[in-house]
Amino acid sequence: MAVLEAKNLGIAFGGLRALQDVQFSIGEKEIIGLIGPNGAGKTTVFNLLTDVYVPTEGTITLENQNIVGKKTYQITQGGISRTFQNIRLFKDISVIDNVKIAMNFQMKYSVLSGIFRLPAYRREEAQVAKRAHELLQVFNLDEKSEDLAKNLPYGQQRKLEIARALATNPKVLLLDEPAAGMNPTETKELMETIRLIRDRFGIAILLIEHDMNFVMGICERIYVLDYGKVIAEGNPEEIRNNPRVITAYLGGE
């Protein structure tokens, strides 16, 4: 069954049709790549999936529920979480607090019990702290939980961003260029981390990435966008040998 599905998706910015008739379907626990030349519309797809933009036409369903028109926080609660091309962390607070803040909106205690630090609040705080540490352990970041986020090396900041995205218990995780700016060792480690996340959390992952070795090495299926349209879909082998994809990347006729 598809966890996330888009049909006939389109959006125009002024006169520019950034996406047109885009279809895709992501099954449970699949790792899917979304690739294409610069400006093809990849980030716009993510922005439609998370309500940054509302599509001009088409539908998006998460576990068969239409999510078009829902607010970003409702989509997060529904089960879609994302990271960004440029790392977005609270750089001047600790690693653990970055994760706790991401978890916070799920907490259920009342404002009063928070102000007076009543037992319900303290219990929930303790649970949040425990879960935050567990998440950091998955990423081998627990030893750095009290460090300021800005003091982590780049590769670890990327991991922390993914940990934050996982803090909301998503069913689908969207990663926008997770390997950007990483050295080969960090990239290899990230591939292992992404597989681990899928296996451990049992979630589907849709990722945008320009590093072809990364995409081909980790994705089970790939969608290729060019000028706002899906021009190919298939496994890495099929995509690598697809003449339309080769042409799109080489910029030929």
Ligand SMILES: Nc1ncnc2c1ncn2[C@@H]1O[C@H](COP(=O)(O)OP(=O)(O)OP(=O)(O)O)[C@@H](O)[C@H]1O
């Ligand atoms: N808010 C906006 N207003 C106007 N045009 C936009 C807006 N957002 C995106 N676009 C345009 O839509 C097209 C697709 O952009 P998008 O950022 O989705 O491409 P991309 O495939 O993610 O590119 P890159 O690989 O360079 O990040 C581009 O022509 C871009 O200029």
